[in-house]
Amino acid sequence: MRFCDECGSMMHTEGDAWVCRSCGHETLRDSEQEAAMTTTQGQSDDGPVDMSDVDDAEVGPTTKQQCPQPDCDGERARYEMKQIRAADESETRFFTCVECGHKWREDDH
Known part of the structure; x- marks a missing residue:
């Protein structure tokens, strides 16, 4: 996730750029920087946690x-x-x- 340098809103990817839907600011995407970002893709959802044995x-x-x-x-x-x-x-x-x-x-x- 990236935030706009101009207004602080969350930016979205559109092609090879990050675009702010609030103010229109754009910046080019950087693959090295994006590789370091944490995403939810590929993370497992183990379901609810069993709390029955917890005091x-x-x-x-x-x-x-x-x-x-x-x-x-x-x-x-x-x-x-x-x-x-x-x-x-x-x-x-x-x-x-x-x-x-x-x-x-x-x-x-």
Whole structure:
């Protein structure tokens, strides 16, 4: 992958050139430079990772959080925080109940 020197957008290959679809900047392709780039082509997809033998303590942090499932009394959940909205907005918190495995998310409004 290559980024435009003019505007920073991702560039695309068109023939023997890299072309920015945002500003139109073009640069010639360099086969040596491209050989050093990492791609997903040829990488194997081994499918989902089997977590059945992993201790819950090794999976990640937990917090006191009431599971929203009506038939679950779970009070602890694993959590993960991700920035999925604009950088000036707070992160989204993703929870997984350690009792029933139910997943939910919380956003600041």
